[in-house]
Amino acid sequence: MTGQEVRLLARTGQLTGPTPGLALGYLQANLVVLPRDLAFDFLLFCRRNPRPCPLLDVCDPGCPEPRAVAPGADLRVDLPRYRVWRYGELIEETTDLRAWWRDDLVSFLLGCSFTFEAALLRAGLPVRHLEQHRNVPMYRTNLPCVPAGLFHGPMVVSMRPMTSYQAEQAAQICANYPLAHGAPIHLGDPEQIGIDDLTHPDFGDPVEIRSGEIPVFWACGVTPQAVLMQARPSFCLTHAPGHMFVTDRRDEELQGKWFLESET
Amino acid sequence: MTGQEVRLLARTGQLTGPTPGLALGYLQANLVVLPRDLAFDFLLFCRRNPRPCPLLDVCDPGCPEPRAVAPGADLRVDLPRYRVWRYGELIEETTDLRAWWRDDLVSFLLGCSFTFEAALLRAGLPVRHLEQHRNVPMYRTNLPCVPAGLFHGPMVVSMRPMTSYQAEQAAQICANYPLAHGAPIHLGDPEQIGIDDLTHPDFGDPVEIRSGEIPVFWACGVTPQAVLMQARPSFCLTHAPGHMFVTDRRDEELQGKWFLESET
Numbered sequence: 001m002t003g004q005e006v007r008l009l010a011r012t013g014q015l016t017g018p019t020p021g022l023a024l025g026y027l028q029a030n031l032v033v034l035p036r037d038l039a040f041d042f043l044l045f046c047r048r049n050p051r052p053c054p055l056l057d058v059c060d061p062g063c064p065e066p067r068a069v070a071p072g073a074d075l076r077v078d079l080p081r082y083r084v085w086r087y088g089e090l091i092e093e094t095t096d097l098r099a100w101w102r103d104d105l106v107s108f109l110l111g112c113s114f115t116f117e118a119a120l121l122r123a124g125l126p127v128r129h130l131e132q133h134r135n136v137p138m139y140r141t142n143l144p145c146v147p148a149g150l151f152h153g154p155m156v157v158s159m160r161p162m163t164s165y166q167a168e169q170a171a172q173i174c175a176n177y178p179l180a181h182g183a184p185i186h187l188g189d190p191e192q193i194g195i196d197d198l199t200h201p202d203f204g205d206p207v208e209i210r211s212g213e214i215p216v217f218w219a220c221g222v223t224p225q226a227v228l229m230q231a232r233p234s235f236c237l238t239h240a241p242g243h244m245f246v247t248d249r250r251d252e253e254l255q256g257k258w259f260l261e262s263e264t
Numbered sequence: 265m266t267g268q269e270v271r272l273l274a275r276t277g278q279l280t281g282p283t284p285g286l287a288l289g290y291l292q293a294n295l296v297v298l299p300r301d302l303a304f305d306f307l308l309f310c311r312r313n314p315r316p317c318p319l320l321d322v323c324d325p326g327c328p329e330p331r332a333v334a335p336g337a338d339l340r341v342d343l344p345r346y347r348v349w350r351y352g353e354l355i356e357e358t359t360d361l362r363a364w365w366r367d368d369l370v371s372f373l374l375g376c377s378f379t380f381e382a383a384l385l386r387a388g389l390p391v392r393h394l395e396q397h398r399n400v401p402m403y404r405t406n407l408p409c410v411p412a413g414l415f416h417g418p419m420v421v422s423m424r425p426m427t428s429y430q431a432e433q434a435a436q437i438c439a440n441y442p443l444a445h446g447a448p449i450h451l452g453d454p455e456q457i458g459i460d461d462l463t464h465p466d467f468g469d470p471v472e473i474r475s476g477e478i479p480v481f482w483a484c485g486v487t488p489q490a491v492l493m494q495a496r497p498s499f500c501l502t503h504a505p506g507h508m509f510v511t512d513r514r515d516e517e518l519q520g521k522w523f524l525e526s527e528t
Binding site: 036039040043044047048050055058060061106146148149178258259261262 | 304311312324325370442522523
């Protein structure tokens with residue numbers, strides 16, 4: 001399947017489940033939709049924190065078409081499942097945003113870890129939570145994001161255990177994907193970044209760390225979600241966890257890029 | 265002199281002239297200040313057009329301190345000369361913005377060509393307008409910028425004549441400076457990008473093109489100014505031409521970077 005085929009299934013109501021594993025090789029993205037009066041702060045927050053918040057595309061106010069990554073797509077119907085938030089509280093889960101849409105809404109698409117995990121697997125490196133069929137373990141750190149207006153808070157990281165040698169290879173591979181969180185932000189001692197107990201992640205599931213392995217930490221796309229929930233914006237729309245937007249771009253296109261330019 | 269020393273001279277009224285040649289090796293920047301209600305559109309415009317509009321730093325609303333490039337500096341007094349605009353009309357030139365400052369103003373600093381021209385000179389490549397003691401010739405093209413809200417219009421380019429071999433070297437050098445307009449956007453035939461007559465630039469002065477040379481075109485920092493003047497925002501502050509903000513960052517720090525992160 002292509003990204004467009006996945007989107008069509010979502011648009012026609014035939015796909016309402018999660019997207020990992022669908023249209024392999026096509027770039028998937030996190031969705032955040034905010035009213036225009038918060039859009040400057042959020043855009044600035046993402047710009048100031050490119051590791052946890054790598055921006056793939058930003059739409060014009062009121063426009064649901066992400067022209068840089070999927071011209072012709074409609075962000076209101078092309079994801080399998082959404083969440084609707086008011087003042088930081090989840091008020092509805094839905095498969096169609098059209099009833100919630102407003103002319104002042106600005107859509108942001110952010111890169112996610114699927115891209116670099118696929119690259120790690122291709123290189124024969126372990127991705128433990130995939131081996132163990134779990135969600136990746138994620139932790140709040142003591143590393144502050146650079147604030148912007150309403151938006152501030154600690155960086156959230158994901159963790160994958162590896163040997164030191166594997167971690168070095170992983171760092172080299174992931175540095176090529178700045179729009180998918182880039183190289184690890186920390187290796188080894190979790191306490192140095194404010195994590196007390198690896199067996200109790202703040203989000204996701206714990207995974208096994210084997211003898212000879214160290215924990216390797218990446219900036220995580222849950223950071224903007226945590227920051228958003230803490231900021232309690234009057235109104236916000238997001239994808240439902242795991243129910244991502246599948247673009248027309250290929251994972252490989254992210255290599256070495258800090259921007260995905262539109263074709264206009 | 266350092267960037268800080270130049271800024272202190274400007275702040276104390278001892279420097280009111282242009283900055284080229286001052287604090288050599290320190291990154292200089294264009295200044296654009298807009299009301300917050302236009303800041304999202306302008307930030308998005310710069311993001312969508314990174315070649316002509318490479319963003320070095322964006323301040324919080326009301327805050328005149330560019331923390332990423334010059335912590336402690338004050339953009340209201342640290343440039344030697346400013347321009348004040350209303351609805352696209354120049355209404356005043358001043359050496360102090362404090363009387364014009366408002367809590368809703370957002371400051372943007374953009375990279376400029378001085379950085380890559382210094383690198384070209386170090387490599388022994390010709391920079392004709394400097395040899396001829398003129399302003400660089402600049403031309404409106406038929407290449408549209410990607411629009412964002414109020415902001416749209418054609419890309420403006422600067423031109424430097426070189427042999428094909430020199431142009432290739434220049435392209436390699438400049439590609440290392442994406443925050444200073446990057447590699448040339450066009451080589452050779454000016455008509456292909458909508459320029460009819462090289463001897464009549466739209467801005468700046470014409471320069472000599474010698475036998476065996478071709479015109480080499482770079483995206484130019486006058487693009488955002490032309491776009492701003494066409495958009496006629498209710499209020500806008502900028503540096504006066506040639507009277508730039510001198511940062512604490514060194515030109516070399518731009519190499520290979522798409523972002524200058526702050527130290528916070």
